[in-house]
């Protein structure tokens with residue numbers, strides 16, 4: 408489902424409301440909510456909104472269990488670290504239970520970190536694999552999501568739940584959930600805005616299948632819902 412709003416500000420507000428309502432509704436039926444958060448720049452305003460009234464009070468943070476979709480293999484103190492950004496804009500400001508926050512450990516080697524995160528998921532969800540209540544994704548200008556970058560083998564990973572690889576273009580290791588695990592989620596929401604994403608959004612939603620060029624195309628929940636929250640600038644080619 409495509410949700411289009413005029414400005415990035417409106418997108419962030421609408422998504423804050425949507426996420427909060429989802430959490431409230433889900434927690435009427437179960438006692439925990441598992442949320443995979445995204446990194447990058449796009450979610451900063453959304454996270455600030457969720458950390459403030461009225462959303463902060465509407466969410467039962469004691470029942471929130473937080474995971475990451477991907478991580479840049481840099482120390483936690485590095486500004487590029489996705490977990491650091493999430494703490495600064497959201498988690499440090501809400502009464503989340505620290506033991507229910509599962510960061511990708513970048514003190515380990517990328518390979519060990521991926522294995523350790525997979526072990527965490529096995530322990531938490533059992534061997535059948537996770538089925539997260541919500542996965543929040545971003546999409547880069549190049550159509551990547553999570554750390555599934557164009558023309559990288561991780562796009563096709565079927566066995567591992569979490570994997571790592573060296574991203575030549577950024578001279579950095581990445582750690583990422585793989586597509587099959589994300590596609591088991593009950594709901595996946597993309598947050599995407601800005602004219603620089605218009606081409607990728609068009610190709611992902613309307614273009615011919617080409618997951619190597621536009622990895623976001625691979626995110627198709629098997630039995631869950633897929634939502635795109637975008638602004639008019641990002642949607643300009645889709646709407647034309």
Ligand SMILES: O=C1O[C@H](COP(=O)(O)O)[C@@H](O)[C@H](O)[C@H]1O
Pocket residue numbers: 445446447448449450476477478479489544545546547548551552553554598
């Ligand atoms: O590198 C990354 O980029 C994507 C997209 O970020 P955005 O700021 O352009 O929305 C992000 O979803 C991912 O977590 C991050 O590692």
